[in-house]
Amino acid sequence: MAQAPRFTGQRIRRVEDPRFLTGRGRYLADLEPLGTLAVAFLRSPHAHARIRRLDVTPALQVSGVAAVVTGADLTEANIYCAGLGGQPYPPLAVDEVLYVGHPLVAVVARSRAQAEDAIDAVVVEYEPLPAVVDPVEALAEGAPRVFSQAESNLCFHLEHTPEGLDALFAEAACVVRGTFRHQRQTAVPMETRGILAQYEPVSSRLQVYASSQWGHGLRDGLAKALGLPQSKVQVTLPDVGGGFGAKYGVYPEDVVVAWLALKLGRPVKWVSDRLEAMVSDFHARDSIHIAEGAFAKDGTFLAIRDHMISPAGAYLLDGSAAVLETVIASLVLPGPYKVQAVGFRIDGALTNTTPLGTYRGVWGPAATWVQESLMERAASELGLDRVQMRLHNMVRKEEFPYASCTGVVYDPGSYQESLQTAMEAIDYPGFLKRQREARAQGRYLGLGIAAFVEPTSLGAWQPEPPTVPYESAVVRMEPGGEVVVQVSVNSHGQGHETTIAQLVADALSVDIGKVTVRFGDTAAAPYGGGTFGSRSITVGGGAALEAAGRLRDKILAIGAHLLEAAPEDVELRDGTVAVKGVPARSLSLAEIGRVAHWVPAKMPSGMEMGLEASSRYVPPPITFSNGCHAAEVEVDPKTGRVRIQRYVVVEDCGVMVNPTIVEGQIIGGVAQGVGAAFLEELGYGEDGQPWATTLMDYHLPSVTDVPRVECLHLETPSAVPGGMKGMGESAMVASPAALVLAVEDALSPLGVRFERMPLTPERVWQAMTATRS
Amino acid sequence: MSTEQLKTEAERPVAFTVNGQAWRGWVEVRRTLADVLREEVGLLGTHVGCEHGVCGACTVLVNGQAVRSCLMLAVQADGCEILTVEGLSESTERLHPLQESFWDHHALQCGFCTPGVLLSAYALLQENPQPTLEDIHEWLSGNVCRCTGYQNIVEAISDAASRLSAEKGGR
Amino acid sequence: MKPAPFQYVVPESLEEVMDILGQHGAEAKVLAGGQSLMPLLNMRLARPAVLVDINRLPGLDQIAVEDTAVEIPCLVRQRAAERSPIVAEELPLLREALRHVAHPQIRNRGTICGSIAHADPAAELALVLVALEGEVVAVGRGGERRIPANAFFRGIFTTALEADEVIRSVRIPRRRFSGQAFREFSPRAGDFALVAVAVALDVDPQGRVQTARVAVAAGSDVPARLTEVEARLQGAQAGAEAVKAAAAQAREAVQAGSDAHASEAYRRHLTEVLTEEALLAAMATTGGNVA
């Protein structure tokens, strides 16, 4: 780079903010082409039932109704949800409903209110069938089956016992065990899901707008489900009001709405309301880990065994939590520690609940909880200092790249340093003193530590990866000198319009105001894997940097040619190409742009006209961020309520493009971690009725629940162009563990261990009374 | 039509002022103020996130008071003065100090909760130009943000309060 | 999540309200602040044929002080009450409780009487009405009746109101206590209480409790006075010892079953904790000597 970066690394205010601040963001619900019809779904009130009678004719009489369709209508047209392994997945239930919220009828009407009026008019008779909710019960002999024709509810199984594992356990000086049950949650983006589809029969083109994290994936899924060529389906993403994993993939409602648009030839739109969101957005987590850790006398972490049991819900989705949470956990269970062997067994079970999919930090909150708990328990059993013991086991600087026993390779990080930095920031020795003093007064203070690694920016992480291994970018300079960047990743709050512009502005030495970043339209954006797994700035940004670098080379070549200088003697500087050391000999980018687009005679011979470069960037298989969270809490012994007194995060995500945005991700992630640790739970009764169906019952963290987060940074550059690492999920991954362990530490005089999250005041109180008595 | 008849119709005429502009039209009685502001008045900045009063995304000012527009029928706003996020600043170029402060402090990510949060903050500062942290927490507890973790929002509101009082003092 | 169709009427007088209610009975619903009813309408959990919007009734939005009682008519918003100098002066317990009701944005529209009419067992305002021996002034075609708070709440979301009756106001006796306190435990700020306790006391100059009011919300289907606890406190020396005993007894009085929000055991425990805290706080404000 000719100049020191002007924008990269700076706390630039976000480019996209003015439109959001003035109410001019445009989300899916805000789009309404003339003649748009609204969709509402009839959803099952039963966890499992046979549909004895379904009469939609009364619904057709309701004013404003254009169409009413049932599951049979779709299956007769051979419409299924795309891309699912296992059993066929009809978008609307046929014959049987399998969970509360399972859609079985769709109504299209002039307004949403009328569509709901018609839903009310549909006549259904259900014959309730036995339902099963708990994955352990679902796998037991004689359990009710979700699919009666299937042999069992087991839908996924994987196990691995490495050689030597049993010996390590046999020789261990100390074996600690625990059961860790992460509750069921859902992501709850504040904007609910939604889709608008429009079909143009003459050119047989389907235009779709959707609140989604991955336009190309939705396009491919809809094309497959509807039997259309991918080129005939265009997906455009408007502003997206949060996703957190819940908007990644193709939902049954998407298929139904697109098919309705095709069938009716009119724009058809569905915006999920919050009641349906609670039972139809992917549910997440809900895994049980029965884990044990083997340790040597000096505290050396030898081996882990983990039996993971996870429900899939009524269908095993492509991105099922039962598979992704557990399989990824099996790869990174050791976290930042050197472990000699990891053995695991994974059982996924179909259950009569909403299907489980992805939520920010897939694998992480549960796995980090397991990993850090085993460490804590061993430290206390062996009588070792928990910080020293962690340091002792961590991968050291000189050991990178480190090949973990699970087969993944850790790129360089700052494991020990981040733990040490966190302990300094929270004043560990001072805390121990405060804790002693508090205990003497009958107060319960605790410190929780969660050192973590975050596998980010997946590339070709398997020989045939289940995710798109690259992202792409096209960078072009217009004749006037402005720069447009098209990227395949899109933003639903992460600020790519700013961060990617920062990168490209520096790469081309132009002002950030000259750079426009675009994404979200499959007709314009190049193909890619979309926004998931903390990859946008690394893989998407990496592609943008590569493409910008290629464009820079071309600009320099044209400039050198025009300035009659050797390419190595010219440089980009403040929007010009100048001869090094002779600032007077320079050309503006507008001049280069004019030549490149209009004047072939002035181009270097043989060079293609235009100023455009692209990149499809395949990153290393996995780029690991790392860091450490430290939480100080006080538990009210009377009520069990936990107050978070201090919260420190040390994050190493390589080079930071915009520290303010990085911190925004961290603070927001900690808030979601607070939700997981203390508040949020999607419980089900044994009858399969969900307990939390509104935001009154599903307790999202509010301002008074979250701590002030103190963010500290370390920077170990990665091998990705620009040296960045992903970091969108780490705070969600580490914070529940830090918080739960802080409470256990506070209550250590009582010997309390928690087996299940969230730690509601009642559960904390129960744990305290149970051990007291 | 007699008033007696009017009173029981499915639609009623409604007139209110929104962001200083008069609006009138016939409105189905069952529609919420949020839906009518969005779909009839065309002010799409008011967002709907739950329709049961919890999330606060739909917060607007009615006669100077911050309320949930999803928990009010549009017909109830007849004769009222309404302020939505679009009316907060004179223009999209000249932001209100609160908006500036939110921008400076990175108090928004996806932006979906932002209009409601801004209006709650605006109402708070109208009522209480120098709020304590506790005051800010009380008001903000009525708005859910899933992205930011609130910290930057709280800082932005405190900072805006200082800026606004400095502006006042300066004049 | 859009309301089912309804007829919408905006009566201009209470007589008109009673007429409409009389005519439509249970098919009609009164709409006050809408902070409980509107969510139910949006979710179609309430489907009244007729919605009677009382918000335009004249002259019912001012709190009045009479000789013996403070009258809070049906269009007094919760937030207006919270900021009212009359409430601050005469009904400090109500003021304290109001801070726990939802959020300012909800209190800006929600009415005191609407909360009472809604009769959520966990509602703070119903609890205060019971603790302070307030009464509900109901008007119907049969005329006006005054229903004492303890007879008004009949069960979860169930009251003594007849289908043709509307609450015109609630009245709370002007009675100064030497000390009072409100304590609540809820999952998050602004949530309904898992348990709430309201206490009002008179302590004589010798530090003996002369009168005690102790009431609990969410401890059973209706907000309830704990009369045995009150009796035990009566005449006792104000102080930690009496408080402990009273709190332990309060715990036993609670009969709420378990639900998704809390188990009965925890509710009982919270009742004890909050009763103790509230009693101590109330005694501390009496200025009397608390042993």
Ligand SMILES: Cc1cc2nc3c(=O)[nH]c(=O)nc-3n(C[C@H](O)[C@H](O)[C@H](O)COP(=O)(O)OP(=O)(O)OC[C@H]3O[C@@H](n4cnc5c(N)ncnc54)[C@H](O)[C@@H]3O)c2cc1C
């Ligand atoms: C997010 C949220 C949080 C909340 N948190 C709490 C909380 O913590 N504690 C709490 O107590 N409440 C809480 N509420 C409810 C709130 O306090 C309501 O304002 C109150 O319960 C109802 O008052 P309203 O004036 O809004 O009545 P409405 O919603 O208009 O009516 C409620 C019911 O009472 C009837 N009614 C109303 N007025 C009369 C009248 N004058 N005569 C006869 N019947 C009448 C209606 O027909 C209806 O059945 C919360 C609400 C929301 C949306």
Ligand code: FES
């Ligand atoms: S949409 Fe009104 S409060 Fe959520």
Ligand code: FES
């Ligand atoms: S910024 Fe996304 S919900 Fe607040």
